[in-house]
Amino acid sequence: MLIGFLLVFVASLLGAFGALYLKRASSNFRVSLSQVKNKSLIVGLFYYGFSTLIFLTALKFGELSIIYPLVSLTYVWVVLLSHFKLQESLNKFKVLGVLLIVLGVSFIAYTA
Amino acid sequence: MTSKTSIILVGLSTLLLSFGQFLFKKGLNTFPEVFLNFTLLSGFILYGLALVILLYSLKRGDLSVLYPIFALSYVWVLILSGFLLNEAITGLKIMGVGLIFLGVSLIGVGS
Numbered sequence: 001m002l003i004g005f006l007l008v009f010v011a012s013l014l015g016a017f018g019a020l021y022l023k024r025a026s027s028n029f030r031v032s033l034s035q036v037k038n039k040s041l042i043v044g045l046f047y048y049g050f051s052t053l054i055f056l057t058a059l060k061f062g063e064l065s066i067i068y069p070l071v072s073l074t075y076v077w078v079v080l081l082s083h084f085k086l087q088e089s090l091n092k093f094k095v096l097g098v099l100l101i102v103l104g105v106s107f108i109a110y111t112a
Numbered sequence: 113m114t115s116k117t118s119i120i121l122v123g124l125s126t127l128l129l130s131f132g133q134f135l136f137k138k139g140l141n142t143f144p145e146v147f148l149n150f151t152l153l154s155g156f157i158l159y160g161l162a163l164v165i166l167l168y169s170l171k172r173g174d175l176s177v178l179y180p181i182f183a184l185s186y187v188w189v190l191i192l193s194g195f196l197l198n199e200a201i202t203g204l205k206i207m208g209v210g211l212i213f214l215g216v217s218l219i220g221v222g223s
């Protein structure tokens with residue numbers, strides 16, 4: 001199961017980067033074919049796609065009810081990344097939320 | 113102000129996503145030798161659909177309301193895996209999912 005954990009860890013990190021790029025892409029997003037030139041959109045989708053593939057691999061190494069909750073670590077990465085890369089402000093809610101997620105994830109990981 | 117439509121859409125997206133995850137796991141379990149099987153494909157379709165609906169509705173709603181609804185996916189997945197995949201629903205898992213749900217909701221409030 002440890003391999004599964006490691007893989008989900010990586011997948012969540014990649015997913016967070018994907019979210020970061022998609023956020024950047026959203027500022028000039030319209031539903032049209034011209035979006036093919038939207039670099040942030042393409043990179044973001046690639047990160048997401050890659051993250052999903054790794055997650056699927058992780059699923060082979062563990063129960064869904066244990067592996068899937070670990071995906072919530074993505075929120076932790078997103079909060080950190082959006083603060084340091086997009087200058088979004090941290091507040092007590094985000095910090096507390098991150099701590100609760102980490103706590104919840106450890107509980108679930110412990111059941112393995 | 114979050115429209116009812118947004119809430120319903122995110123709720124729907126959450127259910128689709130959770131069921132998609134179940135199909136992923138089932139697909140990976142049942143046919144270990146085949147790379148792409150029907151179950152896995154259906155999972156992808158539901159997953160893609162869920163993402164599209166999610167992206168659409170995230171633009172028109174308070175994150176403090178939408179995040180918690182989306183966080184319910186962890187609850188649905190626990191239930192689905194317990195009943196459809198025969199995975200154990202232990203007290204520790206329930207507590208963990210509860211904490212994650214609270215954590216994600218708080219992040220939504222803080223966003």
